Amino acid sequence: xxxxxxVEVALxxxxxxxxxxxxxxxxxxxxxxxxxxxxxxERIGWVxxxxxxxxEIPRMRSVLDVLEDEPSVPEDILELAxxxxxxxxxxxxxxxRTCLPSVLSDYSRDFLTLLGSPDGAGTTRERRLLDAxxxxxxxxxxRTLRKSLDMGSLWPEIRKLSARGLxxxxxxxxxxxxxxxxxxxxxxxxxxxLQARDELFRRSHRQREAYELLESSxxxxxxxxxxxxxxxxxxxxxxxxxKGVVVVKDEEVLRDPFRNQAPAQPARLIPTRDQxxxxxxxxxxxxxxSSRPVLLHGITGSGKTLVYIxxxxxxxxxxxxxxxxxxxxxxxxxxxxxxxxxxxxxxxxVLHSALSDGERFDxxxxxxxxxxxxxxxxxxxxxxxxxxxxxxVVDEEHDGSYKQSESPRYQARDVAVVRASRxxxxxxxxxxxxxxxxxQNALNGKFQLLxxxxxxxxxALPPVRVVDLKKVWRREVxxxxxxxxxxxxxxxxxxxxxxxxxxxxxxxxELVEGVRxxxxxxxxxxxxxxxxxxxxxxxxRECGEVWRCTACSVSLTFHRTTGxxxxxxxxxxxxxxxxxxxCGSKDLSFKGMGTEQVERIVAETxxxxxxxxxxVDTTSAKWSHHEILGRVEKGEVDILLGTQMxxxxxxxxxxxxxxxxxxxVGIHLPDFRASERTFQLLSQVAGRTGRGPLGGEVVIQTSLxxxxxxxxxxxxxxxxxxxxxxxxxxxPLYPPHTRLANVVASSPWEEEAAREAERGAxxxxxxxxxxxxxxxxxxxxxxxxxxxxxxxxxHFLLRCTSPGTLSxxxxxxxxxxxxxxxxxxxxxxxxxxxxx
Ligand code: ADP
Ligand code: ZN
Ligand code: ZN
Numbered sequence: 022x023x024x025x026x027x028v029e030v031a032l033x034x035x036x037x038x039x040x041x042x043x044x045x046x047x048x049x050x051x052x053x054x055x056x057x058x059x060x061x062x063e064r065i066g067w068v069x070x071x072x073x074x075x076x077e078i079p080r081m082r083s084v085l086d087v088l089e090d091e092p093s094v095p096e097d098i099l100e101l102a103x104x105x106x107x108x109x110x111x112x113x114x115x116x117x118r119t120c121l122p123s124v125l126s127d128y129s130r131d132f133l134t135l136l137g138s139p140d141g142a143g144t145t146r147e148r149r150l151l152d153a154x155x156x157x158x159x160x161x162x163x164r165t166l167r168k169s170l171d172m173g174s175l176w177p178e179i180r181k182l183s184a185r186g187l188x189x190x191x192x193x194x195x196x197x198x199x200x201x202x203x204x205x206x207x208x209x210x211x212x213x214x215l216q217a218r219d220e221l222f223r224r225s226h227r228q229r230e231a232y233e234l235l236e237s238s239x240x241x242x243x244x245x246x247x248x249x250x251x252x253x254x255x256x257x258x259x260x261x262x263x264k265g266v267v268v269v270k271d272e273e274v275l276r277d278p279f280r281n282q283a284p285a286q287p288a289r290l291i292p293t294r295d296q297x298x299x300x301x302x303x304x305x306x307x308x309x310x311s312s313r314p315v316l317l318h319g320i321t322g323s324g325k326t327l328v329y330i331x332x333x334x335x336x337x338x339x340x341x342x343x344x345x346x347x348x349x350x351x352x353x354x355x356x357x358x359x360x361x362x363x364x365x366x367x368x369x370x371v372l373h374s375a376l377s378d379g380e381r382f383d384x385x386x387x388x389x390x391x392x393x394x395x396x397x398x399x400x401x402x403x404x405x406x407x408x409x410x411x412x413x414v415v416d417e418e419h420d421g422s423y424k425q426s427e428s429p430r431y432q433a434r435d436v437a438v439v440r441a442s443r444x445x446x447x448x449x450x451x452x453x454x455x456x457x458x459x460x461q462n463a464l465n466g467k468f469q470l471l472x473x474x475x476x477x478x479x480x481a482l483p484p485v486r487v488v489d490l491k492k493v494w495r496r497e498v499x500x501x502x503x504x505x506x507x508x509x510x511x512x513x514x515x516x517x518x519x520x521x522x523x524x525x526x527x528x529x530x531e532l533v534e535g536v537r538x539x540x541x542x543x544x545x546x547x548x549x550x551x552x553x554x555x556x557x558x559x560x561x562r563e564c565g566e567v568w569r570c571t572a573c574s575v576s577l578t579f580h581r582t583t584g585x586x587x588x589x590x591x592x593x594x595x596x597x598x599x600x601x602x603x604c605g606s607k608d609l610s611f612k613g614m615g616t617e618q619v620e621r622i623v624a625e626t627x628x629x630x631x632x633x634x635x636x637v638d639t640t641s642a643k644w645s646h647h648e649i650l651g652r653v654e655k656g657e658v659d660i661l662l663g664t665q666m667x668x669x670x671x672x673x674x675x676x677x678x679x680x681x682x683x684x685x686v687g688i689h690l691p692d693f694r695a696s697e698r699t700f701q702l703l704s705q706v707a708g709r710t711g712r713g714p715l716g717g718e719v720v721i722q723t724s725l726x727x728x729x730x731x732x733x734x735x736x737x738x739x740x741x742x743x744x745x746x747x748x749x750x751x752x753p754l755y756p757p758h759t760r761l762a763n764v765v766a767s768s769p770w771e772e773e774a775a776r777e778a779e780r781g782a783x784x785x786x787x788x789x790x791x792x793x794x795x796x797x798x799x800x801x802x803x804x805x806x807x808x809x810x811x812x813x814x815x816h817f818l819l820r821c822t823s824p825g826t827l828s829x830x831x832x833x834x835x836x837x838x839x840x841x842x843x844x845x846x847x848x849x850x851x852x853x854x855x856x857x
Contacts, residue, residue: 025044025045025046025048026043026044026045026048026071026072027041027042027043027044027071027072027073027081028041028042028043028044028048028049028055028068028070028071028072028084029041029068029069029070029071029072029073030042030055030057030066030067030068030069030084031066031067031069031112031113031114031117032057032059032064032066032114033064033065033066033112033114033115033117033118033126033236034059034064034112034114034115034215035112035115035214035215036112036114036215037112037832037835037836039069039113039114040057040059040066041072041073041081042055042057042072042081042082042083042084043072043081043082043083043084044083044084044087045083046087046177048071049068049087049092050068050092051067051068051069051070051092051094051096051099052067052068052092052093052094052095052096052098052099053067053068053087053088053089053092053093053094054066054067054087054088054089054092054093054094054125055067055068055084055085055086055087055088056084056085056086056088056128057082057084057085058082058085061226062230062233063085063128064128065088065125065126065127065128066114067094067099067114067117068092069099069113085174086163086174086175086176087176087180088128088131088163088190088192089190090180090183093121093125093192093389094117094120094121095389095406095408097410097440097443097444098120098121098404098406099117100443101120101404101436101439101440101443102116102117102120104436104439105429105431105436106429107828107832108431108824108828108851109428109429109430109431109851110828110831110832110834110835110849110851111428111429111430115428115429116429119401119404119425119429120404121385121404122378122381122382122385123378123381124192124193124194124378124379124381124382125192125382127192127234127250128163128164129162129164129250130192130193130194131162131163131164131190131191131192132160132161132162132163132190132191132192132193133150133154133160133161133163133166133179133188133189133190134154134159134160134161134188134189134191135151135154135155135187135188136186136187136188136189137186137187138155139151139152139154139155141182141185141187142182143181144178146172146178147178147181147182149170149172150166150170150175150178150179150182150188151182151187151188153166153169153170154166154188160193163175163179163190192382194377194378194379194380194381194382194383204243204244204245204269204270204271205241205242205243205244205269205270205271206235206241206242206243206244206247206258206261206267206268206269207235207240207241207267207268207269207270208232208235208236208240208241208266208267209265209266209267209268210265210266210810211236211240211427212232214846217844217846218232220844221264221266225260227253227254227257228257228260228261228264228266230251230253231247231251231253231257231258231261232261232266232267234247234250234251235247235267244258244269246378286363287363287364288360288363290324290327292324292327292328292331293324293477295323295324295473295474295475296324296327296328296331296473296477299317299328299471299472299473300328300331300332300335302315302469302471303315303328303332303335303447303449303471304332304335306447306469307335307336307340307411307412307447310445311442311445312447312469313466313467313468313469314438314441314442314447314448314449314450314462314467314468314469315447315448315449315450315468315469315470315471316418316450316451316452316455316459316460316462316463316468316469316470316471317449317450317451317452317471317472317473318452318453318455318463318470318471318472318473318739319451319452319453319472319473319474320453320473320474320475320476320482320708320737320739321453321476321482321704321705321707321708321709322476322477322480322482322672322708322711322712323453323473323474323475323476323477324473324477325416325451325473326357326360326416328451328473329346329361329414329416329449329451330360330361330364332412332414332447332449333346333361333364333365333395333412333414334364336411336412336447337365337368337394337395337411338365340411341394341409342394342409342410342411342412342446343388343391343394343395343396343407343408343409343410343411344394344395344396344407344410344411344412344413344414344446345395345396345397345402345403345405345407345410345412345413345414345437346361346395346396346397346398346402346413346414346416347398347399347400347402347403347413347414347415347416347423347433347434347437348397348398348399348416348417348670349399349416349417349420349422349423349669349670350399350422350669351371351372351373351374351397351398351399352373352374352375352640352646352647353646353666353669353670354416354669354670355646355647355650356650356670356671356672357416357670358371358397361395361397365395367393368393368394368395369393369395369396369397370384370387370388370393370395370396370397370398370405371384371397371398372384372396372397372398372399372401372402372405373398373399374399384396385405385406388405388406388407388408389406389408391408391409394407394408395407399422400422400423400424400425400433401433403433403436403437403440410440410441410444410445410446411446411447412441412446412447412448412449413437413440413441413446413447413448413449414449414451415433415434415437415448415449415450415451416451416452416670417451417452417669417670418434418450418451418452418455418456418459419452419454419455419456419459419701420669421698421854421855424852424853424854428848430849430850430851432852432854434450434456434459435852437450438450450468453704453705453708453739454700454701454704454705454739455739455743456697457697457743457746457747457750457756457757458756458757460743460747460757461747461757461758462757476711476712480711480712480713480716481711482707482708482711482737483679483707483710483711483716483717483718483719484718484719485707485718485719485720485721485734485735485736485737486531486718486719486720486721487720487721487722487723487726487731487735488529488531488532488720488721488722488723489723489724489726490529490683490685490722490723490724491724493529493530493722527614527618527619527622527682528622528623528626528682529720529722531720532680532682532720532722533626535678535680535718535720536623536626536627536630536660536678536680537627538678539659539677539678540627540630540659542677544675544676544677544678544715545653545656545658545659545660545661545673545675545676545677545678546659546660546661546676546677546678546679546680547660547661547662547667547671547676547678547679547680547706547709547710548619548623548660548661548662548663548679548680548681548682549662549663549664549665549667549668549679549680549681549682549702549706550614550615550616550619550662550663550664550681550682550683550686551664551665551686551687551702552613552614552615552616552664552683552686553578553589553615553616553617553636553637553638553664554578554579554580554587554589554615554616554617554638555578555579555580555581555582555611555615555617555618555621556578556579556611556612556613556614556615556618557576557578557579557612557613557614557615558576558577558578558579558611558612558613559576559577559579559586559597559598559609559610559611559612560609560610560612561601561603561604561606561608561609561610562606562608562609562610563601563604563606563608564601564603564604564606566601566602566603566604568586568598570588570590570591570593571593571811572588572591572593572808572809572810572811573588573590573591573593573806573808573809573810573811574806574807574808574809575588575589575590575806577593577595578615579597579611580617580638581617581618581621582617582638584596584597585597586598590806590809590810591809591810591811614682614683616634616636616662616663616664617634617638619662619682620632620634620662623660623662627659627660630659630660631657631658631659631660632658632659632660632661632662633649633652633653633658633660633661633662634662634663635649635650635661635662635663635664635666635667636663636664636666637664637666639663640666646666649661650671653671653673654673656675661676665702667706667709668702668705668706668709669705671709672712673709673712674712674713674714674715675713675715676709676710676712676717677710677711677715677716677717677718678710678717678718678719678720679706679707679709679710679717679718679719679720680719680720680721680722681703681706681719681720681721681722681723682722683722683723684699684703684721684722684723684725684731684734685723685724685725687699687702688725688728688730688731690805690857691805691856691857692805692855692856692857693750693755693756693856694854694855696728696729696730696746696749697730697746699728699730699731699734700730700733700734700742700746703721703730703731703734704734704737704739706719707719707721707734707737721734721735729741729742729745729746730742730746733745754820756852758822759820759821759822760820760821760822760823760824760827760851760852761818761819761820761851761852761853762818762819762827762831762849762850762851762852762853763816763818763849763850763853763856764778764781764782764785764816764817764818764819764834764847764848764849764850765804765814765815765816765847765848765850766778766781766801766814766815766816766840766845766846766847767809767812767813767814767815767845767846767848768812768813768842768843768844768845768846769811769812769813769843769844770813770842770843770844771808771813773813773842773843773844773845774812774813774814774815774842774845775801775803775813775815776842777815777840777841777842777845777847778800778801778815778816778817779801779815780838780840780841781801781817781834781838781840781847782798782800782801782817784834784837784838785798785817785819785830785834785838786798788830788833788834788837789830792830793821793826793829793830795821795822795823795826796819796820796821796826796827796830797819797820797821798817798818798819799817799818799819799820800815800816800817800818801815801816801817802815802816802817803815803816804816804856804857805856805857806857812846816856818856819831827851831849831851834849835847835849
């Protein structure tokens with residue numbers, strides 16, 4: 022029988038084109054899942070449209086199965102994926118996979134169930150299929166049936182039988198494991214192109230299949246599922262482990278705290294005059310067919326959450342439309358999430374990282390069917406299949422977590438703006454410290470600016486006191502001693518000096534006094550230091566040697582709890598040295614204060630105080646954030662100490678003092694956003710106090726009291742900061758005045774990375790010169806972190822004020838430039854959040 026159609030299919034493989042297949046029967050609509058042959062394998066892909074007949078394809082292969090009658094990818098998500106794929110130059114199939122629950126890209130999850138008796142068969146083929154289902158009793162995998170019946174594609178029969186109501190075809194999520202602990206296999210290395218895979222796996226097809234299955238499940242799978250789904254032997258996983266491609270770990274299964282938690286009572290607050298004013302404008306915008314995105318600039322404690330809630334009430338309850346709420350990290354914002362649940366109960370699907378594949382798929386289906394109308398979640402919730410989308414809220418829109426660091430490297434805030442404008446939904450970006458990109462958009466009228474300039478209940482922003490650390494050190498150790506004159510001071514003296522200095526630098530007398538007073542009054546304190554571990558680095562006093570990661574060009578951090586040195590990038594660990602490798606000296610100094618050390622000093626300074634530390638190391642178990650914040654809320658903690666995690670969205674009225682142990686951390690990073698990030702962090706953490714009738718105060722310790730980011734934070738002056746920073750970004754030119762793409766070439770061999778970066782930059786320069794004027798190529802140069810995960814990194818930047826030009830150039834580059842070096846990978850990061 023001749024093929025009726027050609028279809029284009031997007032496959033989740035790192036190739037920039039779709040693939041053409043032939044297909045018999047009715048043409049499926051775009052977004053339909055199909056099973057196709059690919060290389061030696063079968064793959065799930067998505068129909069993107071009709072294939073072009075003009076192309077000469079010598080060995081046209083045909084679609085094996087059409088897996089559904091109704092496309093699982095809604096039209097607006099398919100459109101969005103297309104946009105992401107073009108803008109962030111990522112293959113469409115990989116992008117679609119990112120947008121969908123993993124169950125949908127896994128053919129082994131497709132099942133058939135017999136609904137009636139097996140007697141309704143018309144043809145012999147139908148009878149064989151029904152008999153097989155009848156014998157099995159349970160739902161059967163389509164894949165297994167196909168193999169055991171050996172009669173080619175079953176799909177014509179499946180269609181006819183489902184149409185007659187005799188069977189049901191559906192994708193089923195994996196069964197939930199009953200154990201409390203499960204072995205999880207996690208990808209540690211992502212191979213971005215086919216060539217890298219060919220090199221690494223060569224003839225080890227099973228390893229490659231296992232790798233690709235893991236990859237298609239978002240990078241991690243439970244061991245049992247991996248083995249069962251792919252029919253792999255454990256030795257395959259072992260081999261991958263040995264190659265360093267995966268890590269296998271026992272992970273504890275914790276109950277999802279949102280699942281059985283009864284929603285709290287809704288607060289039923291009456292909007293203040295400010296809030297009502299903002300809501301009136303927002304409701305007005307809802308009436309219009311297309312409206313500009315809104316930037317809601319509301320200071321900390323101005324009651325932005327209530328605005329979101331009242332807006333959702335309008336959208337969901339009154340207009341019966343759907344909504345998406347993005348928050349930076351679910352685990353860090355339990356308070357806001359509970360408020361949405363309290364107000365809208367079962368209408369809300371909370372999408373968070375601790376959901377199992379099955380739970381995620383369930384939530385997805387409920388949204389897709391319109392059984393729930395509100396999706397609340399982190400970055401990837403922007404892809405929730407919410408029907409009749411009426412509003413998208415992006416809370417804390419400045420937050421760096423909205424940018425995905427793996428391909429597709431999308432920025433969820435920007436995707437939100439695009440999705441809203443295409444579906445006619447209203448988009449609200451809220452923050453006390455908007456990103457300069459959004460601020461600029463508000464200034465030039467692309468966004469509508471709305472403000473909440475006052476705290477709810479008339480409370481003032483807390484007064485900020487600055488403690489100049491340079492003065493503190495001088496006071497503590499005596500004038501002149503800090504000048505760095507080291508001659509004539511013995512090792513012991515030096516040690517005593519630096520310890521005294523660092524101790525004084527941790528808690529100045531002002532801060533100690535402030536904490537003491539709060540403890541006396543039974544109030545609470547938040548202390549911020551944005552650096553984890555005990556000591557930032559270890560150095561030999563004799564020869565100056567610093568302990569570095571073998572795989573990355575960064576120093577190792579000393580963690581006292583584990584007694585080990587740890588790389589914060591690749592997680593490489595080694596025992597703490599007793600002597601110097603180079604000169605043998607035992608005189609090692611541990612420098613640079615981290616949260617572990619602050620915890621110890623705080624405990625010594627305030628015996629009896631109940632301290633909780635919150636950083637990556639204390640929150641590695643899935644719901645430990647929740648647990649710690651719960652204790653703070655119940656008043657079981659006097660001092661909450663931590664990294665930037667504690668700066669986000671917390672609302673505890675009994676916190677009357679916020680202390681920043683050292684505001685300078687990160688301010689000198691070689692990154693154009695370093696000042697912005699410092700300002701945001703200081704402003705956000707300062708905003709955690711003074712939120713109740715008890716008032717509040719902030720103490721910022723810094724050795725840079727004159728730095729404009731610090732000064733603006735002290736004065737709670739966002740506008741002043743934005744104005745100054747916009748000026749700073751004019752020369753050299755940086756966003757928001759221009760668009761940026763960072764191209765990184767990496768290889769285990771430094772000269773290969775350098776050479777390919779040179780070649781890549783030259784390639785781009787040439788093309789830009791010929792066809793894309795207005796693009797400036799900066800570099801190449803070694804990346805600020807020259808080596809990561811054992812790979813040397815060189816990069817160059819593309820600057821251009823026209824986003825369309827940059828898109829065209831980047832696509833041409835990704836398709837046309839082929840690195841030739843040994844194991845060279847090229848990563849294109851558009852609108853990067855960091856250039857490290
Ligand atoms: P933001 O997110 O802007 O920092 P929140 O939304 O957390 O502020 O609100 C700060 C506090 O003010 C919360 O405790 C909230 O319950 C309270 N609040 C907000 N709006 C009102 C209101 N209209 N009446 C009374 N309390 C309110
Ligand atoms: Zn030494
Ligand atoms: Zn490392």
